[in-house]
Amino acid sequence: MFGGKHITGDFRSFLGTVFTYVASSGSLLISSAAQLATFAILARWLGVDEFSLFVAITAICSVALHLCGLGAMETLVRRVARDTSAYPVMLGHNLILTGISGVILVAAGAVVLPFLFKLSDNPVLNLVFIVAMLVTNIVLVRLIVLTEQIFIGRSEFGTANKVVVGFAVARTAAAVLACVIFDVSTTGQWAVWQLACHILVALVCFRILMRLGRPEFRIVREEIMNGIYFSVPFILRAARQNVDLLVLSLVSTAEIVSSYSVARRMLESSYLSVEALNRLIYPGSARASAGGLHQMVERVKKVLAAATLISIAAAIGVFIIAPLLPYLFGHDYVSLVSFVRLMCWIVILLAIWSVAVEALGASGNHAYRGTVMSLGSLFGAVLTAWASWYAPPTGTIVSLYVVEFAMVVASWLVLVHVIRKSKGSAAEARLLREARP
Incomplete structure (x- = not known):
């Protein structure tokens, strides 16, 4: 009963x-x-x-x-x-x-x-x-x-x-x-x-x-550094996400720049389905991790499964509707469909690593989170700028996949490390409490 x-x-x-x-x-x-x-x-x-x-x-x-x-x-x-x-x-x-x-x-x-x-x-x-x-x-x-x-x-x-x-x-x-x-x-x-x-x-x-x-x-002075740790990765990520547009504007036509920009907007729009999950989960994750990141391992696994499935569905949806986009944006954007279909699968990689960094952020581990995102953005900015200059626009798209895959590997390795560290700290604290008379 x-x-x-x-x-x-x-x-x-x-x-x-x-x-x-x-x-x-x-x-x-x-x-x-x-x-x-x-x-x-x-x-x-x-x-x-x-x-x-x-x-x-x-x-x-x-x-x-x-x-x-x-x-x-x-x-x-x-x-x-x-x-x-x-x-x-x-x-x-x-x-x-x-x-x-x-x-x-x-x-x-x-x-x-x-x-x-x-x-x-x-x-x-x-x-x-x-x-x-x-x-x-x-x-x-x-x-x-x-x-x-x-x-x-x-x-x-x-x-x-x-x-x-x-x-x-x-x-x-x-x-x-x-x-x-x-x-x-x-x-x-x-x-x-x-x-x-x-x-x-x-x-x-x-x-x-x-x-x-x-x-x-x-x-609130004690939160200033947390805020900086949180914002710096997004600043560097925004720089990385826009360096391709700046370099392409130097070496490509206005049509390539405009079509690529629209394709990027489509990628960002497809990621919104994952962002909806993250924004829903974040407050609860902040509460669940109050006792340490190790307290929310099962929650992270469930979020990862959901985010992956959602991102796959979003990518497939964007791929299917791509041929209709010239009717919406105009037929002067001749490269638009090919750009969208080549880039739509990136959202899956974005979804996977976003789960890891959101877990780090919700648990207050902004130094780890900031380090992963900052180094990833610096690496991505350099690689994307070089690839866009060397082989536009194919090099630009290939570099995006390389960077996002690297972010998946780095973010999850760091998250696993922090979870193990959190478990160790909790175990030490428990032993100290038990040792007290």
């Missing part, structure tokens, strides 16, 4: 997790579809040359985005998942670091980028357009994503999903309004529309967060 109740309880818990994952992945898939629609609209209306310019500036902003806030967002999720009363302090910690780093990054970009990109013949207008893109894609995106992460830390996944979907739909609506209705056809013009859209979304996020209470503005 009691065994039956236990089984029923486990089954209900399993169903609850499945339904939560479906909602989480559904929101990310809707968000991904909206982002692809936005990307497609911009690709069609801006044209190959303007779109490649937009992609180049956005690539630089994506690197700076991970610098903004110095990784404080992960600290908030981890600390709030364990103790919701930490929210006011962790929110204030985030806002301070985001504000300071955001101002520095935008100012630096405003000084350097006008010499590299020309969005207008008028120097003043060119600066205005570039600053608009910097503020939008660094500061405002960071604040909007922070809102989503706050609700994930509080395990309010429904609200987090609404933020994700609302943000994506808002950007698509802005693209439709700007390009289709008002015939925007340059990156500079789109920068203004994009800024206005993000400001409105940020105001809505502010309104939503008001119900959770006011922030307590102070720096």
Whole structure:
């Protein structure tokens, strides 16, 4: 009788997790579809040359985005998942670091980028357009994503999903309004529309967060290094992910750069199904690992199996729909289908190593996590840059597979090492307790 109740309880818990994952992945898939629609609209209306310019500036902003806030967002999720009363302090910690780093990054970009990109013949207008893109894609995106992460830390996944979907739909609506209705056809013009859209979304996020209470503005000093350990790998990874675009822009045509960029976006979109699992699992993993990483070995195994199956399904799905993409993005992107079909299987390798680094992160082992991701990104950046220069674009794609496979091997070797270390520490602590009179 009691065994039956236990089984029923486990089954209900399993169903609850499945339904939560479906909602989480559904929101990310809707968000991904909206982002692809936005990307497609911009690709069609801006044209190959303007779109490649937009992609180049956005690539630089994506690197700076991970610098903004110095990784404080992960600290908030981890600390709030364990103790919701930490929210006011962790929110204030985030806002301070985001504000300071955001101002520095935008100012630096405003000084350097006008010499590299020309969005207008008028120097003043060119600066205005570039600053608009910097503020939008660094500061405002960071604040909007922070809102989503706050609700994930509080395990309010429904609200987090609404933020994700609302943000994506808002950007698509802005693209439709700007390009289709008002015939925007340059990156500079789109920068203004994009800024206005993000400001409105940020105001809505502010309104939503008001119900959770006011922030307590102070720096949590002991979490600064954890935040840096968390952010540096993503900064280096973003650099690695964009060095191929920068090198290809030097040695290939605008069509190759644009088609490759769209293929990369498809790869990122297919990974969202795995990210949905990781974002659902992370708060629970943070709680489960409070007593040591060895406490969540079985949990990690289950997540690995699920992530692998999900990524295989995603890769197959992208491979099947690839021939339809020219109808969405335009037939000027002649290399798009071949790029997508060659790159879609990378998501499986991404999924496998992401499980390992997420487990390290959730358990607070950011030094190990940061080392793996940082060294992998440095190795990947050098290899991808060389391969893209030596044999574009085939060398670029081959290098991606080599780098991601190396990340699988390195991340899991480190995770196994940390689990063994955690077990040893727990055993020593138990022996000490038993030895006490």
